[in-house]
Amino acid sequence: MNFNNNNQIRVRFAPSPTGHLHIGGARTALYNWLFARGHDGVFILRIEDTDLSRSTEQAINQIMNSLRWLGLDWDEGPETGGIYGPYRQMERLDLFRSAAERLLAEGKAYYCYCTHEELEEQRRQARSQGRPVVYQGCCRNLSAEEGRLLREEGRQPVLRMKTPASGLTVVRDVIKGDVKFENAQLGDYILMRSSGVPTYNFAVSVDDATMKISHVIRGDDHLSNTPRQLLLMEALGFQPPVYAHLPLILGADRTPLSKRHGAVSVEEFRSRGFVREALCNYLALLGWSFDSDTNLFSIAELTGKFSLERVGTTAAAFDEDKLTWMNGYYIRNMPAAELAGRIVNFLPTSRLAGLPGRKGKPGVADLVPLVQEKMKTLADFIRLTDFFFLPIKFEAQSLGKLEHDANSTAILRTVSGILNGLTDFSAGHIEEELRQAAAEMEIKLGKFLQPVRIAVSGKLVTPGMFETLAVLGRQESVSRIQTTLAMLEAAQTDNKSI
């Protein structure tokens, strides 16, 4: 049986819809996608929703949204369709059932009537006797009559695989090499639940085969399931795909990634202002490398350079510092108009929502040139530019510094006068005038500008002062300086702190 027609590369990402798209799942999806795109292959999205109690429609949508946001488009899958569909396992039940019947008819599987309690007891005993904690096959040789009687007791059977009692099953893994498993360790695992819904191992085997998957690229946690799937493939007469098991991603403290590590879902990173280019680039490098010194890769470069052979074997710790650095890199190197668009999309859920561009206020595009090289995340735009839109809030120490500097008042008066008289309120012209004023007062530019910065923004750190004033406009700039000046003078008259 030629399972892989035309030797076409067909890979799949097969999440179970029980929550957001995890950073680990995102990397798995990315690697599959890169592999497909780099080999003229097909990338398939398959939803593994056989856990009825945990799967939700909402999770399916969240996962698809996250994949789309990352730019990982699928060629076959839910909503897209494809000739090997449907692409949700709960819509493929007939396929699993006929495969189950075949195994049963050929004596390769059998019904098991053990109850949860009985199984629990068996496991407890196995553990205490140091045996593998797998099903020992009590129901394996039940006669038809015995089965009928148990059924009459009201027991709903599950279908179990007849696993060979001896021998080895070898997983040939592109990343791990040949991994040997003793069949005796595998046990007679469950294929069909008593509800008639297949279990993971069964569904995945049938689907990978019937969807003609050529390469299974997935997390390490599935490695020890692979021999069970291999046995199934063999029993059903399918040729198995090539396997590649990726090492897991750990938290910064090298413990398994979980909510307590902060952001773990793609959605969270997105809402914190990370851009897809950085997330994809960072994730690509978490477990894969191209050479000894390249770190930055565009999506196109990744597509051309990614290979399974260069995927590492060590579990990688997620380092948000490096992601943040990379995010800043992509933000700095983005065309200003592109960045502005991203910020506009990002802002609606923030405290700046609806403000940019409103009556007399600067627009996002006006501010991007002032803050682009200072931003590490899209959220930084808010921190950096809020004073343009919101009432000034003097941050800690800012007023104190103003008071402490004996020249503050004089500088502010001078600057206010200069700005008020300017007809050309461009950044260049403002710079010219203020530099000259600073020179005349024999004050270094940095010291000269700091009171102005505090007066118009309330902050110790802002974008470049000349550009900031220009965007603020003459009226607003002068008015802010005057207001601050008045506070300062009042405080000095009263001889007390502001």
Added chain:
RNA sequence: GCCCCCAUCGUCUAGUGGCCUAGGACACCGCCCUUUCAAGGCGGCGGCGGGGAUUCGAAUUCCCCUGGGGGCACCA
């Protein structure tokens, strides 16, 4: 308890017996640039988990230990 995987700077990694007095990136620390902060430039700090074995020679091969991770579900 049983099975499996993994092990180079704090982190991501390069390295497949001599090119390694172990290279790059993030972080950190200095200096330069500078209008604050970033960015950028230059420099620095910092690592082959331990023990055996093979070899003229081991980060690289083998064994043991230790440590981490995964699995052993009518979860995926």
